[in-house]
Amino acid sequence: NAGVTQTPKFRVLKTGQSMTLLCAQDMNHEYMYWYRQDPGMGLRLIHYSVGEGTTAKGEVPDGYNVSRLKKQNFLLGLESAAPSQTSVYFCASSHRDRGLMGSNQPQHFGDGTRLSIL
């Protein structure tokens, strides 16, 4: 059981380049999330999805786009990379609580993508 798998694990980009980070989960989770983690700032939510074909903005969405065409995959795109987007990116997923709306279940995380933009 792989859980949440992120690819690639490391990447170096030049300013202005584009790339897509892939997240795949095999737990049949309804919710998926993209976070970035910077030193001393904890995790900040970029975008999230509560189901196939739906996405929503998080706390820091600017400069990023996402897509969830299949339930098990959540893609994070950087259209024109900037040095400020140098960070560690984490994907997470969770079940939907049947009785309540909202984040009532534990989130399962991948091991991250370390992205450097020069």
Add this chain to the structure above:
Amino acid sequence: SQQGEEDPQALSIQEGENATMNCSYKTSINNLQWYRQNSGRGLVHLILIRSNEREKHSGRLRVTLDTSKKSSSLLITASRAADTASYFCATAIIVDYKLSFGAGTTVTVRA
């Protein structure tokens, strides 16, 4: 903005000692969750405590929640070297799909 804030930022203890860290938050919550992150790895869920609960245990972990003070604590008893990690609290507000994470407490357990 971060909803939860952990205290202290860093903690160094001897193996076998207990470690306590605290989390304060600003708005009413539906639940509060604690996560552990080992160096270079993703976060691992430890405990979820709902707003109507006051205390939960899981192995050597004990979590308390005081909604009147908007605070929570995580106690690790009889610490081991393997407990060396960063610990994060995360809050979920009612009818919201997101978790808000604090900046974390870095715990170092010395052998």
